[in-house]
Amino acid sequence: MLEVNNVGIVFGGLVALDQVNMKVKKGEIHGLIGPNGSGKTTLINVITGFYVPTSGEVKFNGNVISGKSPHLISHAGLGRTFQNINLFPEMSALENVVTARCVHTNYNMLDAVFKTKPFKEQEAEARDKAISQLEFVGLQDDLNTKAKNLPYGKRRLLEIARLLATDPQLVLLDEPVAGMNEQESDEVARIVHKMRDVGGRTILLIEHHMKFVMNLCEQLTVLNSGCVIAEGVPEEIQNNQEVIACYLGKRR
Numbered sequence: 001m002l003e004v005n006n007v008g009i010v011f012g013g014l015v016a017l018d019q020v021n022m023k024v025k026k027g028e029i030h031g032l033i034g035p036n037g038s039g040k041t042t043l044i045n046v047i048t049g050f051y052v053p054t055s056g057e058v059k060f061n062g063n064v065i066s067g068k069s070p071h072l073i074s075h076a077g078l079g080r081t082f083q084n085i086n087l088f089p090e091m092s093a094l095e096n097v098v099t100a101r102c103v104h105t106n107y108n109m110l111d112a113v114f115k116t117k118p119f120k121e122q123e124a125e126a127r128d129k130a131i132s133q134l135e136f137v138g139l140q141d142d143l144n145t146k147a148k149n150l151p152y153g154k155r156r157l158l159e160i161a162r163l164l165a166t167d168p169q170l171v172l173l174d175e176p177v178a179g180m181n182e183q184e185s186d187e188v189a190r191i192v193h194k195m196r197d198v199g200g201r202t203i204l205l206i207e208h209h210m211k212f213v214m215n216l217c218e219q220l221t222v223l224n225s226g227c228v229i230a231e232g233v234p235e236e237i238q239n240n241q242e243v244i245a246c247y248l249g250k251r252r
């Protein structure tokens, strides 16, 4: 589904990604791990069009997407969350999810000003879908709570509901359980499984929480200093000497 081919990116003199290759298969839960500053978020930014790679290309379902705008890439079926929470704090949970759906509405400004039939129909549909996405992540009792008043763990779940609003085939999650307790991260693991098993989505996630990654992911790619140093199933990665030396050794 996703192919990263020889991707490189240079910021000033810093080589943040160097000849990176990665494949994510349809229906897989794939983890991207590596030490701080190894290029994980940068790679997600390249895949989702926030950065244009200096070299190489990214293909999604066989089509080159690198160089396209984040909006077009989102429309093609990729949805992401950010490492730092990225919500509208003064809006309710429901409003946050409804606004995320605007990528899929096709009424124009006049429809909105005059509240025409297509506008009202699409608004109603967006609201119904948003409610079901909030139910999916367990926020059905918080529809009208302002995002800023939700506890941290629920704000992160709201971000997942927001990304589901665009109905992505491929979901990219940047540290979805950072700062969560064990019970909260178990809940996120359950939701990620459900996204794949019920929603039929493919998942690529970055995470430092090793128990979460090793239990949840079926395939892993390891970055170090902008280079892929290992790929394989969790058991192989846990026993890879280079990965242990540069990363896992410090995290056990």
Ligand SMILES: Nc1ncnc2c1ncn2[C@@H]1O[C@H](COP(=O)(O)OP(=O)(O)OP(=O)(O)O)[C@@H](O)[C@H]1O
Pocket (backbone or CB within 6 Å): 011, 014, 016, 034, 035, 036, 037, 038, 039, 040, 041, 042, 043, 083
């Ligand atoms: N826009 C940018 N301009 C300059 N340097 C950048 C930019 N974005 C990322 N970098 C640099 O690229 C390198 C990789 O950063 P990145 O954020 O991708 O790491 P990461 O693996 O996500 O780390 P962490 O686990 O801490 O989130 C770092 O040295 C970072 O400072």
Ligand SMILES: [Mg+2]
Pocket (backbone or CB within 6 Å): 040, 041, 042, 083
């Ligand atoms: Mg990062």
